[in-house]
Amino acid sequence: MLANLLLVEDDPEIANVICDTFRHEGYAVTWATTGLEGWEDFKSSTYDLVLVDLMLPEMDGLTLCKNIRWDSDVPIIIISARQEDAMKVEGLDIGADDYVAKPFSLHELKARVASHLRRWHRYQGVEEAAETSTFENGLTLYMDERKVFIDEKEIVLTVKEFDLLRLLAQNPSRVFTKEELFAHVWQQIDHEDLHTVTVHVKSLREKLGDPVKNSLFIQTVWGKGYRFIGEER
Incomplete structure (x- = not known):
């Protein structure tokens, strides 16, 4: 082939x-x-x-x-x-x-x-070092293994929570609308169920210890959506 x-x-x-x-x-x-x-x-x-x-x-x-x-x-x-x-x-x-x-x-x-x-x-053919991403404030993502650590302690995420975090982290500073996140992560385009995105982002923040105010990783852009602001190490 x-x-x-x-x-x-x-x-x-x-x-x-x-x-x-x-x-x-x-x-x-x-x-x-x-x-x-x-x-x-x-x-x-x-x-x-x-x-x-x-x-x-x-x-x-x-x-x-x-x-x-x-x-x-x-x-x-x-x-x-x-x-x-x-x-x-x-x-x-x-x-x-x-x-x-x-x-x-x-x-x-x-x-x-x-x-x-x-x-x-x-x-x-070029070795890529992108399989592991490390950020300030102790966040590490192991992409292939689908694992997340904060200060070397593993954070257990659901499949959708990890997919959300990976998408945001791989596209830093880009603002994603809820519609875009729903289409990408849930592979659906039913805009009547966008509250699902809000619920999962809230759960993800709680697990990462990421406050809405003074966010470390996921920032809400009011009226638009969310973006990743973690600083890569």
Whole structure:
């Protein structure tokens, strides 16, 4: 297998052509038909590259790209019929690595995929020290082991609490809305249940000993959401 690809495309005709082409070349391809399905697939497996259409049901392509980029540096190629420069710029600004306009040449798409995979595999060959993150005031996150310590004492977090903390800590100073946190961590877009985010952030703060006033790690940005302010050591 050359690489494991995730294709998120709601047009079955286009998707089938792409899947058949890359599978014939020796790639493994997972096909998702909605943005939310693509996000669920991404969270449940490991991919070397993601191909994303912009006009998707349930979760649009730009939102999906943002969710993926907050969680991973995996190459993302947008495939879209939207050819406006502003849309291309927005896609690249949120973290996509390339933008291919429909209709496209399969030869060109294969070449671009191969090029990004070469860079990605070289990047992965470099040892990264990001598996453990240590911050002032005694906070340490072990990403692979999903463990959290305060002053060398382990803090037991739920799955969602750890996912919230990891997302915030991996994107320091970025303000996340409750809608963004709910879509990313709970993989849902039901905005009527955003109180769940508030409850989990409150519980996370209590376990970390992080007061709302004079916050050490998670700061509330009133009217907007939350951001991580811990200083990395």
